Amino acid sequence: MKKPPLLSVFLMAFSFPAGLLAQDEPFARRTVVSGLNSPWEIAYGPNDSLWVTENVSYLVKRINISNGTSTTLLNLSSNKNFAPNDGGRWPQGGLMGMALHPNLFSTNAATRAAKPWVYLAYVYSRPTGQNCSTDANASGPCNFATRIVRYTYSGNSLSSPVTILENIPGSNDHNSGRLTIGPDLKLYYTIGDLGAGQFNNSSRTNNAQALDVLEGKIIRLNSEIDNDGGADDWVPNDNPFYNSSSITARDYVYSMGHRNAQGIVWGNVWGNLRLYSSEHGDKSDDEINIITSGGNYGWNEVSGYCDNNYNGLTLGGNSSVDEDGHCSATASNAPPAKTLFTRPKATITALTADYLSWPTVAPSSIDIYPHTKIPNWHNSILVTCLKAGRVYRMRLNANGSGFVNLAGGVDTASYFRGQGRYRDLAVHPDGIRFYLACDASGQTSGPTGGFNNGGSAPPNAGSILEFSYLGAVLSVRDPVTMLQEEAEKNISVSPNPAHNMFRVSIGLSMARPYALRLYNASGVLVKEMKARTEETIVNIAALPAGMYYLQVLNAKDQLLKTEKILKQE
Numbered sequence: 001m002k003k004p005p006l007l008s009v010f011l012m013a014f015s016f017p018a019g020l021l022a023q024d025e026p027f028a029r030r031t032v033v034s035g036l037n038s039p040w041e042i043a044y045g046p047n048d049s050l051w052v053t054e055n056v057s058y059l060v061k062r063i064n065i066s067n068g069t070s071t072t073l074l075n076l077s078s079n080k081n082f083a084p085n086d087g088g089r090w091p092q093g094g095l096m097g098m099a100l101h102p103n104l105f106s107t108n109a110a111t112r113a114a115k116p117w118v119y120l121a122y123v124y125s126r127p128t129g130q131n132c133s134t135d136a137n138a139s140g141p142c143n144f145a146t147r148i149v150r151y152t153y154s155g156n157s158l159s160s161p162v163t164i165l166e167n168i169p170g171s172n173d174h175n176s177g178r179l180t181i182g183p184d185l186k187l188y189y190t191i192g193d194l195g196a197g198q199f200n201n202s203s204r205t206n207n208a209q210a211l212d213v214l215e216g217k218i219i220r221l222n223s224e225i226d227n228d229g230g231a232d233d234w235v236p237n238d239n240p241f242y243n244s245s246s247i248t249a250r251d252y253v254y255s256m257g258h259r260n261a262q263g264i265v266w267g268n269v270w271g272n273l274r275l276y277s278s279e280h281g282d283k284s285d286d287e288i289n290i291i292t293s294g295g296n297y298g299w300n301e302v303s304g305y306c307d308n309n310y311n312g313l314t315l316g317g318n319s320s321v322d323e324d325g326h327c328s329a330t331a332s333n334a335p336p337a338k339t340l341f342t343r344p345k346a347t348i349t350a351l352t353a354d355y356l357s358w359p360t361v362a363p364s365s366i367d368i369y370p371h372t373k374i375p376n377w378h379n380s381i382l383v384t385c386l387k388a389g390r391v392y393r394m395r396l397n398a399n400g401s402g403f404v405n406l407a408g409g410v411d412t413a414s415y416f417r418g419q420g421r422y423r424d425l426a427v428h429p430d431g432i433r434f435y436l437a438c439d440a441s442g443q444t445s446g447p448t449g450g451f452n453n454g455g456s457a458p459p460n461a462g463s464i465l466e467f468s469y470l471g472a473v474l475s476v477r478d479p480v481t482m483l484q485e486e487a488e489k490n491i492s493v494s495p496n497p498a499h500n501m502f503r504v505s506i507g508l509s510m511a512r513p514y515a516l517r518l519y520n521a522s523g524v525l526v527k528e529m530k531a532r533t534e535e536t537i538v539n540i541a542a543l544p545a546g547m548y549y550l551q552v553l554n555a556k557d558q559l560l561k562t563e564k565i566l567k568q569e
Helices: 109-114 230-234 323-329 345-349 482-490
Strands: 020-022 027-033 039-045 049-054 059-064 070-075 095-100 117-125 144-154 157-170 179-181 186-191 217-222 253-256 263-269 272-279 286-291 338-340 363-369 380-385 390-396 412-415 422-427 433-438 464-469 491-494 501-506 514-520 525-531 535-539 546-553 559-567
Touching (some): 049 095, 095 186, 117 179, 144 186, 157 186, 157 217, 186 263, 217 230, 263 363, 263 380, 286 363, 363 390, 390 422, 482 491, 514 535
Parallel strands (some): 020 412, 070 157, 095 179
Antiparallel strands (some): 027 464, 059 070, 095 117, 217 253, 272 286, 380 390, 422 433, 433 464, 501 535, 514 525, 514 546
16 A cells, blocks of 8 residues: 655644643654554564554454555454354454564574464354344343464464464453563463443353453463463463363463453563553543452452442442452452542542543553653553543653653643544554554444444544654663664764755665655654765755754665754744
8 A cells, every 4th residue: 555645743732631741742643554444453573564453354464664565464254153244243353462472573583483473362253143132232242252373474474373272251342352472471361351231241240350260351371382281281380370180261360350451561661570451441440550460450349449439339230349348358459550540439420321421541552662762751651542542651660560750740641632543552663653553443343333333433544653753862772773873873964053954964884765854843744855875965945944853764764863953044
């Protein structure tokens, strides 16, 4: 697909609840690719690519970041027994989580060839004849089954499937479905409470607190067999509830008490390895959790903190909520690291049926910014949201166990608002570019939405958007961005400040031509040209005085350097 031109920068200033601010760092937006069928997972892949799962078409695609062309690596549409518009309810999600084995990123060919594995989670079965009406308020839950499979990546395809776990309970609501690989090379997978207690799943028993059922859990699996035999091959022996004598649901469980954890990511914060998760709240209290082995995260006894704001109300079918009572009696209780946002009981009970007005953000994924490029962003948590299309940023403290205030004294900042209904996010290794997968539908595939473009189409439906940071870059360089370090030493701009022109000197031995892109302070692209020699003159006589940002990119469209240029009269 042809790459569209760069679009404008968004310098956002909106009204938000107390402690929340839209920040003014400058970003340029570009559409990498459009027309995707409900992208669910987006991951940065080998050879500067993006990997995407499409949850309705059941396609896995590899996207060329530079020009937006896509290659279909796998088509799983025939691996399920249901289809769009076949008269039955669609599962929430479909083809969902994906994780790439770290060997695929090695510069050593032998290492890449040893374990060229990609892991996928997808719903594959809907029982025949079940009462599963497309009416959101009809009686009778919708049951599905999910499996996690390992594939081998070779050339332009994924092949040789190996089933790790199947018959994972699924639903048309709250399947969660996010998958990641930890630093221990184990797989972590989120399973929701299947919408128990609401809409057409109102009669479904909520099993988030039942250890012997996979619903409402984060499970942990081996990424390769440990030769214990049978199902035990895929169960880590150090799981918190492991019992080698007979493998049951509890053997897979890593944590419990989850409602709908659609985000999960590992972070290394100054040597402290932690697993972070984002989770949908009820009418308030979306959660950011730090997941620990054997931890109980409260649902459906608690929503958010143990502050009693839901006492006497109903949570996931539980009409006798006693938050303090549960927390006091549960030794493994793990309160959230942060909520978005906590409200008192009086506010919650006064909410109308319009869920779009509830104090929730609908967190759809979570990531961490480990780089040192953008000032004050190092070790920030990034959460994509389905409501109002925004990315929230919260900065972790020194050991990653909690959060500290951002610049200006606020604790949470909002970015890229209103440009799409964001399902997932990937951070480029250069620390400058961010990729956001935009839902094709204005509503989810849950009880209140249709899987096939339910509701009004959101902005940039089915697109992958790139947001490139244009501001000042810190001098500290990340070890994974040696290319930028070399460029920093060998690319110079003079004079600066400039009047009618400036000279770009590039002393690098790389394939040419280089691309020079000049943006004004509002992020609008005002000049673009090619640099084929070591020195290139950029004429700015026709431009008004002010601040500009110059981007220098190599022939592979990789960002080498961003320089602030002051144009004087």
